Amino acid sequence: MKNLYKTNNLLKSILLITVLFTAFRSNGQQIKPSGSGYAPVNGIKVYYEIYGEGRPIVLLHGAFMTINGNWGELIPELSKTRKVIAIELQGHGHTQYSETPLSHTALASDVKGVMDYLKIDSADLVGYSMGGSIAYAFAIQNPERLRKLVIISSVYKSSGWLPEINDAFKTWKPEFFLNTPMKTAYDAVAPDTTKWANFIEQMIAFAKTPFDLGDSNIAKIAAPVLIIAGDNDGMDKIELAKTYKLLGGSIAADFQPMPKSQLAIVPAQSHVSLMMQTATILSYLNNFLK
Template identity: 65%
Template structure:
């Protein structure tokens, strides 16, 4: 029975059940409407964005296969009380059209910069969850002058940052695992061309199957303060996470030297998916850090 549950297809189905629970929770969140929305030209494609609130800008980058609503519906109302929130949908996600353009973290990070150009934002705080956190790391490396502070939620900058089981699942994903899932329902609700669903999946699955490493040296060169938020059981290798924090200047004896400008938070009893439901905790840490 256990071996049957541990098959890749079944594990992904269990993950999708968790996402259904998250989606139900998000739908009960305080609803706010964007003050503006639209499409920004970016490297031969168009990237959908929504803007909420007023104040210092923060850009939100969602997880793989997610839409703005699925990922950020609970956090946006809190952040928008004091901040200008710009939420994007990356290539092929949500309202942003599918493109045959090859997916890469460098291209997607450059798309973020193009949206900022379009909205006349010189620099901003960047927050990314999961896949969006990977893109946020890439943005910090290639566009350091456009970044003020960085928030990484349950994301790694190299394949080795995940536990072995997670890395293995990435290599065994198939489009049929996602059929009629809440991810497909969310996609169908807003995608400009619903017929691109399978092509979008194939593109994302191909990217997920490629090992990646943005480089320890590049992470160590990030000068912006970084807040890392992780669940204790979210699939991230905590030994590698400790090494990441060390590269960012953390993990010191702060009684004997200055407190690091970067912070590390591990929220107990949380998985990769359930972590994003901890709105009060995540917002509290983000708000304190960004202040």
Template identity: 45%
Template sequence: MKTLKFNTAALYLVGSLLFLHSFTFAQQKRPAQTARTGAKSGYAAVNGLKMYYEIQGTGAPVVLLHGSFMTISLNWQELMPKLAANRQVIAVELQGHGHTADMDRPITYENLADDVSALLRHLKIAKADIIGYSLGASAALQMVLRHPEQVRKLVMISGVFRNNGWLPEVEASFPSITADMFKGTPLETEYKKKNPDPGHWPQFVKRAIEMDTKPYDWGADKIRQTKAPFFIIVGDADGVQHEHAVEMYRLKGGGKMGDIAGIPESRLAILPASSHVGIIAQTRYLLPMINDFLDGTPQPRASF
């Protein structure tokens, strides 16, 4: 059984990471307007971390939170400059990721959310929209739960609020993940190129995956009581169970006939031909839907 779990994880990750490598290479070959030109970067002292961040554009603030083992450039290279056309986009690199060194503190979704909250205070931003992907999506949800006054709207791309929100085979693969499985991938390359402690990579992978090997459930009632509208996005071939995404949407007022009950503030989308890693390449779908959600107002019910 242990061998089966390792092989399942290896196949899933290798296939996904090969796609990520191809996607990143293709982005680098595109015209300059898709690059993160004009972004300002810096470090903020938050909760014992020197957290790296980049800011691009002007307007209403929106924060981007990347996935596990990723960086700003790997996760947001195409979407960030497009969102920055009419917004102030703040992308961060979370504890141990990219330019942000790890520290002697557990890597947990709660800690990551507290760091983002402290960064917003450092930047003197009272409230922002939060867009998170995978690890970043769950950290963004913790922002809503722990620091609701700082979040206007939440976009969760391929995130969960319970550990069994993942497909069973994906959840079973987590204990098998090691640094060796990432050898030669963009994730390892980016870490060793950008992190202040490149030799820490094997320990970091072990520490980062630990939070997904323990059961957690942040509570349906707590999700239901949140005030910020959610936009829940998953791929049709995602590692997140569709039933979990639908459950979260129902907790936020969805699942009713909009012609009778009205269109809820929160939204749900299942993107076609999209895997868990591949979904971040779906800019043609993500950009207009996210812009419409962040800019939109609730629609009234139909009248006949």
């Protein structure tokens, strides 16, 4: 009972922070997209927004979030020198709910479909949290379409999270999401607001399902990868070190060439607060993607 109490408190804290984060970030966007629309992909219409001009960079948001909620502070800066394509994944934001069960491979296929629709041969890809897991899957499935990969506070397998995070996923219930700013945001832009309960149940099932994209597949990623993590963001840092080693890092660079991939651990940051460090993340992105 004591452990269950702790787990439920952790879950409520995570949801509360995410709700506050979404509400806070919803006011962050200061520019309008130069283009937006729906790409017909895998039987659904996936919403996207385009900002700026230059080499394309694709942004994938975290669970329950929207383009504006996740990237509102970064898009104005990135779009000064890049063509930014921001996508809302299945059931999120303006993108319709589908009965098709969520999976990392299927969502990564949706991303490829949007790129095909927009005639983008290759791009840099940035994913946060759930979006980072999708970005890993995209890198595995479509190596020829990827220039560089940025993973922010995310994993390619369930064991990449600390045990208490995976335990919290198992206790999620639809009622935790009722009467929240998250629901308000959904009602404001979702193409069919009657699908809210279906969407939440689908996301809960997705979060509870263990996944593993495969160590060997990660090791085969040829594109340079930048991993950005908070020092206390819920990721198992031992597993993170193993991930970086799979990507060619964790070497003695004084005796051999510096690896193409990079690892950044930002101090005093949680899973949510990390995405609020706009200047820090932007600096890492600009240095890595230039």
